Amino acid sequence: MLWARGISNYIDWPVHFAHATKVQYQTLIEWYTHNPFVYNTRNNYPFWADVPSGLLLRLGVPFKTAFLIPSILFTALFIYCVYRFLRRRNFDKNSIAASLFLFLFSSMPNGEGTQPQLWLNTFSPNRSLLLTFSLLLIVYDTFSDLLASNVKETVKQRALTCLKLTSITLLMCLTHPHTLLSTAVVAIAFTIVIFKRKHTIPIESIAWALLSLAIVFTFKNLLWGEATSGYPIFRPNWTAERFFVSPILFWPLFGGVVYVLGIALAAFKKRYFELLLILSLTLLHLLFQWQINEYDNIKNTLLMMFLCSIMIVELLPFRKLLPVICLICVIPSLKEWTEIYPITSQTEMAIAERIQADTPKDYVAIIDSRHNHLVPMFTTVPVMAWWDFYSWTLGLNSKPETIFRFEALQLPQKAVYTKPLLLVARQDGSYSQHEIEGRFKDLTGSYLQFNQDFLGNLAPFEQFPGYTIFRKLPRSP
Incomplete structure (x- = not known):
């Protein structure tokens, strides 16, 4: 389990994990052309302080050590x-x-x-x-x-x-x-x-x-x-x-x-x-x-x-x-x-490793509006949109991709895109108590997550502890 002491660490470290992961797996050109926050957008985040950790990960250094x-x-x-x-x-x-x-x-x-x-x-x-x-x-x-x-x-x-x-x-x-x-x-x-x-x-x-x-x-x-x-x-x-x-x-x-x-x-x-x-x-x-x-x-x-x-x-x-x-x-x-908050677990990091290895490169992920989501933090699978607060801070909340993500969360059975979609849903579909009652609760007006009732209409592609993966083919040209 990775824990964060204090609200600032809890909010910010997922961003740094995400950028180091991109450095670990992607080319220098992709560092700038692939935004971890919103799909089909250039990376406008000044990420170079995370490059040393990404290079250490690339060399096989353990995750915590690579950041330490x-x-x-x-x-x-x-x-x-x-x-x-x-x-x-x-x-x-x-x-x-x-x-x-x-x-x-x-x-x-x-x-x-x-x-x-x-x-x-x-x-x-x-x-x-x-x-x-x-x-x-x-x-x-x-x-x-x-x-x-x-x-x-x-x-x-x-x-x-x-x-x-x-x-x-x-x-x-x-x-x-x-x-x-x-x-x-x-x-x-x-x-x-x-x-x-x-x-x-x-x-x-x-x-x-x-x-x-x-x-x-x-x-x-x-x-x-x-x-x-x-x-x-x-x-x-x-x-x-x-x-x-x-x-x-x-x-x-x-x-x-x-x-x-x-x-x-x-x-x-x-x-x-x-x-x-x-x-x-x-x-x-x-x-x-x-x-x-x-x-x-x-x-x-x-x-x-x-x-x-x-x-x-x-x-x-x-x-x-x-x-x-x-x-x-x-x-x-x-x-x-x-104040100590759980950022992620070893199980989630293992799931992310499987997703990174098994997902074709042309897929785009639909994920909950959760700042510590395993897909952007630990994989290079592009997300349609990550967390609304991040998107707003970086001026990306009006992108068509953020709107499409919102619609896909509400009606996942109808979500069809020009690229194949990977829907990564938490099985309980809920936020923890410290997210809805603690200092974290003021970070966004609403918590966007998958409509669990409509997810039941889809056939799961793969299941992991706590997560269900769905795949959807792109619409015809």
């Missing part, structure tokens, strides 16, 4: 970059540990529903975020060096700096594009300060900005069209509409002690640069909706909370209060540590 190894490596990179970042700012080891604790373990006290209270749970499934946050700190230090340096760099040094920064932009586009906004805020803030002090802007930063814009717009036009069409939009009241909280009160209530105390100390101690970054990210989060799912806005507040955390550790006048503050900040999220 890259997670350890990305975590080591993250810790190294945070350590290096803080050591450059004269933090000792105890201060670094305290900063990491506040950043990762302090909670959003009012987080609820699909939103994790614990910042660590945002990083845990998003190994891409571990990577790109590390890269963000490298960008921060690169601009910090440009600000501090009084030595005129050679053309070669400037070219290497531009190459490094451009490579970071490309990696972010491939793995976690949300971090690009935080990166841009850091670059713009430093550029303003550099120009104010030196009355010039480094040519390498201008070249990087132009190259980055070209890269980002190329990705937007070729891959991110559905997920970003019409966005960002100016929507300053979105927190009131989604969370029933005024924008003015949102971060004091949701960021809690870390946010309020971090800002207060930065202002009191006249740390205006850090305050500029924190307030800029706060405003960008509150005033604009950057993608279809408002929750994705939060992925650009991690640097904000990281800076608040280090402001507390560095500037708190009474050091003996730091353990008390750490304790206060972690208490609201303790309940989330006890």
